[in-house]
Amino acid sequence: MTTAAEKEFLLFTDPYKKFGEKILLKISHTLRVKDLCVDIAKSLNMNQDDVELSALCGLLHDIGRFEQWKRYGTYNDSQSVDHGDLGAELLKERDLINAFSMTNHNTILNAVKNHNKYRVPQTLDDRDKLFTDVTRDADKIDILYLFAEGFLTSRLHGAAISESVYQSLMKQENICTRAIKTKADVVAFHLAFVFDLNSTRSFEIVKENDYVDKMIDRSMGETTNAELKTQLENLRKHIDRYVADKTRR
Ligand SMILES: [Fe+2]
Structure with missing residues (x-):
């Protein structure tokens, strides 16, 4: 540089x-x-x-x-x-x-x-x-x-992830800012960044540093909403699998 x-x-x-x-x-x-x-x-x-x-x-x-x-x-x-x-x-x-x-x-x-x-x-x-x-x-x-x-931090309180945003994540899609309705959607929006990464090295950095799990752990600790907790655990599995696939050579 x-x-x-x-x-x-x-x-x-x-x-x-x-x-x-x-x-x-x-x-x-x-x-x-x-x-x-x-x-x-x-x-x-x-x-x-x-x-x-x-x-x-x-x-x-x-x-x-x-x-x-x-x-x-x-x-x-x-x-x-x-x-x-x-x-x-x-x-x-x-x-x-x-x-x-x-x-x-x-x-x-x-x-x-x-x-x-x-x-x-x-x-x-x-x-x-x-x-x-x-x-x-x-x-x-x-x-x-x-x-x-x-x-x-997104200061989670109350509402879970909106259905349309949650479904976009499950389809491994990027989220448009206009779709954000709740604080939990803000977390979902940032988790979806993973689906927009391009290089294998980028996925390796995310995996090596546990960014997805750490983000989800923090969000789990900020909410008592049972629906949101279930969504976050599902997303954890879904995104971890996606990252694992992208780093498999
Ligand atoms: Fe920027």
Whole structure:
């Protein structure tokens, strides 16, 4: 990883630090995502230039978050702006992207813009899709880590997982944010990240770190709702089997 790009990132984020803890959390998330991108890129036998490009996509994926927090005081895209779109716009408009790289602009912009989309647009060419997929995987793995270790929580109370959301998970489908109705759906939404992972290495990281089981254990401890407990145990078995299949070589 080029330390020059990392320095540039820290220079960019520095003025936002006055907005507090939430900004620092995004900086640390970004640095972990960058490392995960390197891990995944190496597992795909990318050459050194492409490993560095993957690292750069990870480093820039949430560049829109800082301006989002400054302008709207929230990280909730539906209440403010799509932070992937905003990030790509900022990189282009402010000519910021040149500070990080003089080449591969489209690949970087596509990874930033599409890292948070429900689906990757089919219009991306194979190379741009590859770097977008690496970035999406790394981002999702770090969010699973944050939930598994209790840094993010959904504060479960009351309602179980909505039937339509539960059925989507059982069909191994990604959940659309519009489908979220209950706090338990938020947990389900994040568990479903597993179904959107691409690389074998990504599944290995999830398995090695027990992210799914840890997330489910935490949720079980937060609820007394019997229906939800049953749903979570069913999902545990279902997702563990899916991850086991994806890591079987
Ligand atoms: Fe993001």
